Amino acid sequence: MSSSSGNPPVATILPPSQIRTLALASLGGALEFYDFVIFAFLAKLIAAHFFPVSQAEWLRQTETFGLFGAGYLARPLGGMIMAHFGDLSGRKKVFTFSVLLMAIPTLLMGLMPDYHAIGAGAPLILLVLRMMQGAAIGGEAPGGWVFVAEHAPPGRTGLATGLLTAGLTGGILIGSIVILALHAVLSPDAVADWGWRIPFVVGGIFGVGAMFLRRWLDETPVFREMHARAETAETMPVKILLRDHRRAIICSALTTWALTAAIIVLVLMMPPLMQTLHHMPPAQTMLASLSATFCLTISVLVVSALTDIVSPRRLAVPCGAILTVGAFVLYAMPLLFPKVLVLWSALAGLSCGFIGLVPVGMLKAFPPSVRFSGLSLSYNVSYAIFGGLTPAIISALTPHSPLAPALYVTIAALAGATGLRYSPSSEHDGA
Template sequence: MLNRRETRMVGLAALGAMLEFYDFVVYLFVATALGDAFFPPDVAPWTRQVQTFAIFAIGYLVRPIAGIVMAHFGDVIGRKKMFIFLIVLMAVPTFLIGVLPTYAQAGILAPVALLALRALQGCAVGGELPGAAVFASEHASPTRLGASSGTLHGVVHLGLVLGTGAAALSSVIAVKAGMPSLAWRLPFLAGGVFGLVAAWLRRHLEESPLYAEIRQSNQLSATTPLRAVLTEHAGACMFGLALMFVMAIFSTVFFQFVPAMLTTAYQIPRQDVLHANMLGTLGLAVSMPLWGRVGDLLGWARVLALGAAVNLLVAVWFFHTLPGVLAAHDTLAMPFCVVGVAVAIVIAQVPGLTASLFPTRVRQSGYAVPYNVGAALFAGLSPVTLSWLVRDFGTSAPLYPVLVAAVVTACLAWKVARMPLYLGIHAKRRASVSAQTAEPHGMPDYTKEI
């Protein structure tokens, strides 16, 4: 697996990314309490819910542009500096949300302040995961890039479990203390404090050796990194966007939409669904380092082909078995855990593979473009699209986009075997194609970028 140095670098990168993921999604777990605190009490409950989720959506709306801008500076001034800045940018607004005055105390200024802080959170998270993925990938040995990728993504996804647990614990504390506001204040306060601690720990990280090398030899991009990505690496962007589509569909269908569907269409108690979803997410996170290592052994093409076949079969089994499980009142945990392990085959490869698509001089911008555009298009629009499918085609309709995602994964497996890559053991293939794809602006050939 990873050696001591790689474990330290990936661990600190993943810890910060996990806390940012937690800070970003914990809003969702305390949304009802936030609605009660930040909007007039005489407003209908459904109106407060819409207003609360509208503020939540602001974080997603600012992500594409903000994430690409943050990545630009990661390519221009260095990975480490932006790495520290981004976690501070997330931690400070998160902490401030925890101490905001309520509508009863500040009137309309309360939701306006919440909106502004939520927008800052969106700016931070849009740049954090691309930065963490690139940083960890550039520190990883070529033979352990997959293990680094899977470990990073596994720890990051623990942020979902952490957010759910923090919301549940804060609710219990609020009831025992007789202070309802603690139900939403504590998760934000804790996230802000831990984020600042993680920022302090990141001071001890070393700059990416690949970035330090091109900076020292004055081989940074001669043009704007975003322009270079879109003009010189458009094919890599499209491949990355397709990879984000697959990740968004697998994650959104099984761990966001299906749980909501179970509580509405099947009237399953929310607590039972939440428990099953947490265990499934835990299975997803824990198995990702293993699948990342499998990627090192098999190669990107074979592991994506395996992921396509397994997820196709598991998805058909899941939706075929689900009605029987619900009718028999059996536990939902087992189906969700099986899905989590299956989805992890593909998702574990995403950070390392996406980082491998682009050269060092524009790698962070290259990662940020498909990641943030994909998050806005696919993760943002999937719930609405799935709701329409269920309305018109029934509760088995979420199976269809999963099958499409499995087919797209198979196509990516075929394509990646024919693409030049910049990181990992398969980057050696670049030497044979360097003459056709030589980098402009005095860049060294591909064999020197490993």
């Protein structure tokens, strides 16, 4: 990974080899995130199929979000195992395997029997598949950020990671488009009966294809150089992290909390919450989600690229404040103007530029020998805690106040900005 020292010539912004690497990495990442998030978009239908109909609707939805959160709980173990081998044996192998580990359970989710067919076994099987997805996604984002950053030309680390992050959020965008198309082509009864399975089957099939495409990627130059100099981490990278990089871990975990709050509360949970709070039709909420994700993708790319010029530390507070404003716009304005939810969602998406700071800050915080493990440990443990608890917390608090999601995002944004301001890298980045 390299730091910026002025604007490089245009020819070096993205050489052809980096374009190919970013394209293949982003494609697989987009498909993985698509597979992971369609579960949230289809939460109400999944609840109807995998839990007893005798239960209250709010209880079934809470249980479904609990399964959604269980995927986050599996992230640290899966992520650390893959990061361990990524730091010891190379980034490429692990980066390729993570796609397959996501594709298989996604395909099975679309094909498995429901509660009516096999009773209590249905939610238990769904739980296992969801945890497999969590293990896969635990290696995808950290591995992808390390992979593209170590391939990036000098002074373009922020742009490279921003393009990959945009690809990852693009998976959420694809999910929104697929769900919208599903509701446009099929009747509500058909979607509720069997149509909800289609996005899972399609995602699983394309995920397997992405795994084969990633075999064309090259190992990163940074890892090859470390391997040639015998500088790869010794047997247990996690021991080195816990001994020498505790501050980096804590700060990176705090910034990840802000990232989870932005994505989960402002994008993933927004459709079912708006359906419950304001009785909005699914098509309207999914169109709003599409708008939010598209604007989020643009915002993340712009802010990530900006870190090649301006220190992430200097951007932390203003980006955190903007994120807070976006959260209140999304959850306060529909109370007054519900018919323009798409507009409020777009503004909320534009407020999510803080997400672009998170990978850049973490990449700066850890040395190459334990970089993959450092990102994976910080990112996945934080996502397991906050990603796993956030859906349950929001579901429990929202009946008491429709602004509870915005208040939660405010707290997370404050923590994230503080973590980024005091990250170890900030002492050396010219801030």
